Amino acid sequence: MTTACPISSPADEFDPFGDGYQQDPPAYVAWSRESEPVFYSPKLDYWVVTRYEDIKAIFRDNLTFSPAVALEKITPTSQEANDVLASYDYGMNRTLVNEDEPAHMERRRALMEPFDPEHLAHHEPMVRALVREYVDAFIDDGRADLVNQMFWEIPLTVALEFLGVPDDDKPKLREYSVAHTVNTWGRPEPEEQVAVAHAVGNFWQYAGGVLERMRERPDDHGWMQYGIRMQRELPEVVTDSYLHSMMMAGIVAAHETTANGIANAVKLLLENREIWEQVCADPTLIPNAVEECLRHNGSQAAWRRITTTPTEVGGVSLPEGARILMVSSSGNHDTRRFEDPELVDVRRDDAADHLTFGYGAHQCLGKNLARMEMQIFLEELTGRLPHMRLAAQEFSYVPNTSFRGPEHLWVEWDPADNPERRDPCVLRPRVEVNIGEPTAAHHSRPMRVVRVVDAADDVRHITLVSDDGTALPTFTPGSHIDVECADSGIVRQYSLCGSPPAPVQPAGCPVPHTPRPQEYEIAVLREQESRGGSDWVHDHVHEGDVLTVRGPRNHFRLPEQAQRYVFVAGGIGITPIRAMAAHAAREGVAYEIHYLGRERAGMAFVDELATEHGEHLVVHCSGEGGRADLHRLMADLSDRGRAGDLHLYACGPQRMIDDLTTGSADWPEGTVVFEHFSSTLGELDPEVEHEFTVHLADSDVDLVVPRDRTLLQTLRDAGRAIPANCREGLCGTCEVPVLDGDVDHRDVVLSGSERRAGDRMMSCCSRAVGDRIVLGL
Ligand code: HEM
Ligand code: FES
Numbered sequence: 001m002t003t004a005c006p007i008s009s010p011a012d013e014f015d016p017f018g019d020g021y022q023q024d025p026p027a028y029v030a031w032s033r034e035s036e037p038v039f040y041s042p043k044l045d046y047w048v049v050t051r052y053e054d055i056k057a058i059f060r061d062n063l064t065f066s067p068a069v070a071l072e073k074i075t076p077t078s079q080e081a082n083d084v085l086a087s088y089d090y091g092m093n094r095t096l097v098n099e100d101e102p103a104h105m106e107r108r109r110a111l112m113e114p115f116d117p118e119h120l121a122h123h124e125p126m127v128r129a130l131v132r133e134y135v136d137a138f139i140d141d142g143r144a145d146l147v148n149q150m151f152w153e154i155p156l157t158v159a160l161e162f163l164g165v166p167d168d169d170k171p172k173l174r175e176y177s178v179a180h181t182v183n184t185w186g187r188p189e190p191e192e193q194v195a196v197a198h199a200v201g202n203f204w205q206y207a208g209g210v211l212e213r214m215r216e217r218p219d220d221h222g223w224m225q226y227g228i229r230m231q232r233e234l235p236e237v238v239t240d241s242y243l244h245s246m247m248m249a250g251i252v253a254a255h256e257t258t259a260n261g262i263a264n265a266v267k268l269l270l271e272n273r274e275i276w277e278q279v280c281a282d283p284t285l286i287p288n289a290v291e292e293c294l295r296h297n298g299s300q301a302a303w304r305r306i307t308t309t310p311t312e313v314g315g316v317s318l319p320e321g322a323r324i325l326m327v328s329s330s331g332n333h334d335t336r337r338f339e340d341p342e343l344v345d346v347r348r349d350d351a352a353d354h355l356t357f358g359y360g361a362h363q364c365l366g367k368n369l370a371r372m373e374m375q376i377f378l379e380e381l382t383g384r385l386p387h388m389r390l391a392a393q394e395f396s397y398v399p400n401t402s403f404r405g406p407e408h409l410w411v412e413w414d415p416a417d418n419p420e421r422r423d424p425c426v427l428r429p430r431v432e433v434n435i436g437e438p439t440a441a442h443h444s445r446p447m448r449v450v451r452v453v454d455a456a457d458d459v460r461h462i463t464l465v466s467d468d469g470t471a472l473p474t475f476t477p478g479s480h481i482d483v484e485c486a487d488s489g490i491v492r493q494y495s496l497c498g499s500p501p502a503p504v505q506p507a508g509c510p511v512p513h514t515p516r517p518q519e520y521e522i523a524v525l526r527e528q529e530s531r532g533g534s535d536w537v538h539d540h541v542h543e544g545d546v547l548t549v550r551g552p553r554n555h556f557r558l559p560e561q562a563q564r565y566v567f568v569a570g571g572i573g574i575t576p577i578r579a580m581a582a583h584a585a586r587e588g589v590a591y592e593i594h595y596l597g598r599e600r601a602g603m604a605f606v607d608e609l610a611t612e613h614g615e616h617l618v619v620h621c622s623g624e625g626g627r628a629d630l631h632r633l634m635a636d637l638s639d640r641g642r643a644g645d646l647h648l649y650a651c652g653p654q655r656m657i658d659d660l661t662t663g664s665a666d667w668p669e670g671t672v673v674f675e676h677f678s679s680t681l682g683e684l685d686p687e688v689e690h691e692f693t694v695h696l697a698d699s700d701v702d703l704v705v706p707r708d709r710t711l712l713q714t715l716r717d718a719g720r721a722i723p724a725n726c727r728e729g730l731c732g733t734c735e736v737p738v739l740d741g742d743v744d745h746r747d748v749v750l751s752g753s754e755r756r757a758g759d760r761m762m763s764c765c766s767r768a769v770g771d772r773i774v775l776g777l
Contacts, residue, residue: 011039014048017187022397025301026333033334038316046323052331054314058305058324059359060730063101065305067362069323070098071249074185074401081193088201095246097362105361105749106237109732110230114223115365117435117721120372124433126161127373130154131380139384143412151263158373159254164222165210176203177252178398185400207247257299258370260405262377265293267409270390272344278470279346280386283379287434288443290374291351296344298356301329301404325401328355339552340473347445349550352437363725368435375433383426388413436723440550447549449541455604458526459572460538463519467546471516474500477579478556481520484548485536492533494522495576496552502586523604525572556675562647565591566637568660570652574604576675577651581613592616594633596656599623634663641667651675684708692768696777697739712763720777722763729765736763741773
């Protein structure tokens with residue numbers, strides 16, 4: 001553990017209220033992602049965290065990193081402003097987002113039902129009708145400020161409807177919301193603080209008044225009325241203070257986030273015209289386009305936590321009481337997590353792993369409502385105004401750390417070209433709204449096979465290009481893609497064995513530019529005991545075919561710095577190693593490749609590798625008497641390995657990995673990385689799990705949960721739409737009712753007494769103790 005120098009120079013200058021951060025937060029802190037991912041900002045008196053994994057680790061542990069400061073004023077205000085707030089009896093307190101455990105989880109679970117997919121589906125016709133009506137109002141004008149004329153008001157109307165607030169004075173609420181944002185996340189000048197305090201005080205009183213009116217009609221629809229009804233059952237969980245605070249915070253949580261989210265999304269797509277046109281032509285891309293926009297240009301730029309004990313983030317020691325600003329928008333652009341993060345790729349298969357909705361126990365409860373709204377906006381706009389373009393304008397933002405979206409978004413078009421003047425059919429909805437995270441069908445990449453050659457006996461070397469001509473993301477060595485074996489239902493992962501293009505230095509430009517790859521290469525061995533995938537590729541894939549591909553993704557990443565690499569490949573395990581070795585050679589890092597196989601004729605790329613890598617390559621071919629003695633190899637490497645001078649990367653059969661594991665047992669953590677031929681499927685270890693049957697009592701169906709699948713995966717495979725946020729037992733979303741059978745609880749959501757009651761379980765991680773369990777589904 002290191003203790004960072006408390007103040008360093010770019011950190012000194014860090015100003016989240018300045019134009020640099022407002023215009024593009026991830027670009028503004030790019031230096032930090034590269035060289036100082038956790039730093040202290042003296043201007044803010046916060047620790048700032050900018051890398052994906054560090055931010056996720058903080059979100060994951062809400063005991064060490066309390067959310068209590070999430071709604072605290074980031075800028076302390078003057079006594080005069082505080083007095084103004086006090087004169088309104090302002091008492092914003094804990095809601096959900098800033099509540100600690102165990103109170104938070106009890107409350108969250110008591111209030112979750114209205115966010116279920118089937119409840120949310122009721123709001124869809126209302127959202128669609130609103131969007132249509134607002135577009136009708138300006139479609140013949142040829143010019144509109146989408147923020148003022150639509151994006152601000154519709155999410156506000158939807159938020160009020162969802163919360164159960166009578167349709168009220170919207171301009172007043174807009175003024176209040178902005179004041180709340182500035183008060184909580186902004187840096188108002190002293191003279192502005194008093195006006196802001198009056199608006200926030202009025203907002204507080206307004207929220208109290210609405211709540212009183214709701215209490216008179218507790219059976220009306222709405223999430224707040226649901227809370228009022230739950231208060232009768234659980235008065236200690238759903239308190240008065242909660243209801244009043246949530247009445248105010250809920251309007252902002254449900255409204256501004258989504259209004260900014262759609263404004264950022266449309267801006268991003270129009271700035272990337274060819275992507276906009278792609279989405280116009282193929283509306284099935286919309287659910288994942290929403291996710292990619294939230295990743296690339298989300299409406300929550302940063303979120304806050306405070307440490308409850310001395311701890312460490314990214315190797316930096318933090319004291320108890322350290323305030324932390326997690327720049328989640330920067331995590332979303334972290335090259336360690338997302339391949340080619342600057343590319344807007346609406347087919348990115350892990351776009352939904354962005355941090356814009358937070359993560360873990362507090363992950364946004366309203367995310368599926370927001371997704372639904374954003375999809376409907378995009379569907380209507382891409383269908384009715386595909387020819388619209390951004391007007392020339394400067395974009396301005398309300399200066400604050402967290403809520404981010406342009407104040408205006410001017411677009412223009414020629415009304416004579418409005419498609420509905422020619423064809424009224426464009427007014428019909430073209431795709432179904434997807435409630436929840438996009439599925440595999442929403443982010444597949446059609447790729448055309450342009451070359452199929454034999455790389456060795458029984459090994460096909462296949463080259464793929466983008467079928468619709470759109471850019472392919474560049475990839476890092478060790479990446480793989482998923483290939484769908486047509487309608488066989490089989491999906492297989494294959495490492496990319498080619499190299500992405502090298503960076504080039506354009507004349508007169510100091511920053512090297514990395515061209516995007518034109519093609520992806522994979523090599524597929526026909527397995528003796530094929531489970532269908534490799535046979536299918538060998539028997540059915542021909543030049544000219546179009547394959548459905550997902551990715552690239554990388555779970556087998558090279559470190560940022562290494563003195564010397566030792567690459568070990570067994571058989572077809574050469575595929576990721578080929579890309580890694582090419583990278584090491586290009587970067588000038590010392591390396592050696594040990595390539596193990598039975599017969600040279602069956603070893604893919606062996607001749608090319610010899611030409612490309614010369615003496616760096618050692619071929620251990622048992623058929624030629626060159627059987628690899630891995631014990632000997634590891635003994636030779638052991639001194640340097642133990643000293644941390646080597647990085648060992650290996651891919652191959654289990655026996656080879658076992659030998660390397662034994663030989664490197666005393667090497668420092670992180671210096672030995674293996675890729676297995678078969679995936680371990682999440683955190684489950686099939687070696688220690690057992691298979692069990694789940695009986696779904698309401699539908700009289702039996703399902704088998706195999707050792708390498710979770711209950712959640714099995715239920716979803718069987719078509720049950722079980723919502724799931726964290727998939728790690730942290731958030732309580734995937735709860736299912738248990739009627740019979742003992743549960744092996746592995747979550748951190750249920751209390752001891754709830755576990756003992758045995759009537760519910762978290763399907764993402766918990767399993768059956770015995771061989772059968774009965775669920776009320
Ligand atoms: C929490 C973002 C829309 C209700 C959060 C958090 C973030 C967030 C960053 C904190 C997460 C954490 O601490 O891990 C967003 C964004 C939205 C959006 C970017 C739109 C694009 C909505 C909507 C609603 C909503 C439409 C309500 C209808 C909530 C609630 C929480 C929350 C209730 C607190 C959850 C808890 O602490 O257990 N949201 N949100 N949000 N959001 Fe959203
Ligand atoms: Fe979060 Fe299961 S507890 S998805």
